[in-house]
Amino acid sequence: MGHKNGVAMEIYWYLPTMGDGRYLGTKEGARVTDLDYFRQIAQSVDRLGYTGILVPTGHACEDPWVVASAIMPFTQRLKFLVAVRPSGVSVSIAARMAASFDRLSSGRLLINVVTGGDPIEMAGDGIFLTHQERYEATDEYLTVWKKLMEGETVTFRGRHIEVEGAKLLFPPLEQQSPPLFIGASSESGHEVAGKHIDQYMTWAETPEMVAQKVLDVKQKADAHGRTIRFGLRVQIIVRETEEEAWTAAARLVQHISEEEIDSAQQVLDRFDSVGQRRMTELVRSHRDQLELSPNLWAGIGLVRGGVGTALVGDPATVAARLQEYAALGINTFILSGYPHLEEAYRIAELLFPLLPVQFSSLPKKRTLSPMGEI
Secondary structure, three states: OOOOOOOOEEEEEEOOOOOEEOOOOOOOOEEOOOHHHHHHHHHHHHHHOOOEEEOOOOOOOOOHHHHHHHHHHHOOOOEEEEEEOOOOOOHHHHHHHHHHHHHHOOOOEEEEEOOOOOHHHHHHOOOOOOHHHHHHHHHHHHHHHHHHHOOOOEEEEOOOOEEEEEOOOOOOOOOOOOOEEEEOOOHHHHHHHHHHOOEEEEEOOOHHHHHHHHHHHHHHHHHOOOOOEEEEEEEEEEOOOHHHHHHHHHHHOOOOOHHHHHHHHHHHHOOOOHHHHHHHHHHHHOOOOOEEEOOEEOHHHHOOOOOOOEEEEOHHHHHHHHHHHHOOOEEEEEEEOOOHHHHHHHHHHHOHHHOOEOOOOOOOOOOOOOOOOO
16 A cells, blocks of 8 residues: 555654643643543554554653553554663563563554663663663663563573563563664664664664664674664654745744753753764754754754654655655654644645555454463
8 A cells, every 4th residue: 555656664653642732842732641632643543554653751751551551452553662661670570561562452562672861860760870781781681581572481690680580471472572673873772773673763863874873783783694674753844835834843943932942952961862962963053054954954852852853844845855764774754743633644644645655454363362360
């Protein structure tokens, strides 16, 4: 299904569990983001044909596992990209959570491996590892994780992770880990991706910067005898005309003051995430001209951590820019826009007909074996 030209694209959406509205940096135009709203978005995205939905994590978000579990029964096709934090939750406990969700959703779980990037937030969660130590722990964690998912009884003693006789009594449906995603920009992050990860994600930097990341991660995966897929996380501001799109971009940030920008940038300075530092530097170095490359606008990054860039333009232009990233080897795109309910519809209407979208399908019917009490 979808447009016939080009390599098939899987398009995902974003669930705004940290808040939503028509403008950034103000309560004006903000809306209540409760279970009913999350369900409304998820059901809309499910019907529109998006492959899946990213449920974000962090102290400013509703818990992703609770949210995903609450809305999963109201969807049919949608896959849920849910975070596991290797330094925060026991590997065997997280694996049980994941296996249960995978079984009960008929295989609609994807795992977002999040090492963390904000030292203050991590300290509040009892995590005091350095950036390098977190990736060492992630390497050990995923080594144990995959063995558990494949049905092994695992005893492992590493520097950061230790288990004895760990086992999953209720395995995931395919007797292997749900696909693992990661967003990482450091050398150690790329090494973990090459060794363990199925889908490497990057925020939308310039195409030249993204191409360098793709090449490096691909080489690291090749060294481990593995293949890896690539994805892009980007905001979208698309309107019927170029002028309307840029007007909408300006309107999105019209209530933000210089003081609020400075305050937000100070918070971002405390992050030790290489990806966040790269994004922050891109925004600051183009403060006077926020268009980093054709149609790639960094205005959102003035006050928002994470992906601070958006593709802005009319449908044909935005589709062409997405195809430029696809030509670099990107086949998965996690999109978002404010407000997230309306923009999910707008993007499906304006962009999907111009792209080789691989529309989602119903999962295979699964019959779980009956069992007495274990």
